[in-house]
Amino acid sequence: AIWQAINDGVVDILGSDHAPHTREEKMKPYPNTPSGMPGVQTLVSVMLTHVNNGKLSLQRFVDLVSHGPNRAFGIVRKGRIVKGYDADFTLVDMKSNWEITDDWIASKAGWTPYAGFKASAKPVATIIRGNSVMRDGALQGDPLGQPMKFHDTLLAGA
Numbered sequence: 666a667i668w669q670a671i672n673d674g675v676v677d678i679l680g681s682d683h684a685p686h687t688r689e690e691k692m693k694p695y696p697n698t699p700s701g702m703p704g705v706q707t708l709v710s711v712m713l714t715h716v717n718n719g720k721l722s723l724q725r726f727v728d729l730v731s732h733g734p735n736r737a738f739g740i741v742r743k744g745r746i747v748k749g750y751d752a753d754f755t756l757v758d759m760k761s762n763w764e765i766t767d768d769w770i771a772s773k774a775g776w777t778p779y780a781g782f783k784a785s786a787k788p789v790a791t792i793i794r795g796n797s798v799m800r801d802g803a804l805q806g807d808p809l810g811q812p813m814k815f816h817d818t819l820l821a822g823a
Contacts, residue, residue: 668721671721676729677729677736678729678737679708679712679729681705681707682702682703682704682705683701683704683772684701684703684704684774685773685774686699686703686774687773687774687776704778706770707765707777707779709730709755710782710788711765711779711782712726712730713726713757713784714782714783714785714786716759716786717759717785731743731744731745739816739817741816742814751793751794752795754791754792755788755790756790756792757789758786758787758789759785759786760785761785761789763783764781764782764784765777765779765782766780769802771804794809
């Protein structure tokens with residue numbers, strides 16, 4: 666039913682949690698365990714494997730992870746590769762057969778619920794605002810995060 670909703674256009678956004686909690690933190694009894702799991706680093710490989718398997722078109726994947734958030738939230742200069750927008754994109758190898766492992770995870774969590782997943786696509790470089798931040802699995806440079814801007818706050822003079 667989820668795949669049908671994605672392919673029918675019912676789903677607007679495909680995103681991932683980034684909750685870099687260690688296994689020790691996650692093993693605490695409820696309600697003392699933190700919510701969420703590490704997932705942002707695996708999203709592209711997992712979903713592009715589904716593209717390669719024919720469950721999702723590449724165009725729909727790009728729409729769900731880029732254009733969808735831009736449309737839904739009115740994010741300024743994000744979601745497209747066009748003049749005037751930030752140069753945010755990821756280059757991928759769509760024919761890379763590999764296994765996701767815990768030691769591949771760059772966050773402090775050091776684990777992934779996708780350990781053992783056989784992927785057929787892999788990110789090889791990520792560019793944020795024109796700056797290379799990851800290449801061949803290695804993080805590059807200092808963090809470049811900045812607050813996002815939204816159209817409604819710009820219109821309100823914020």
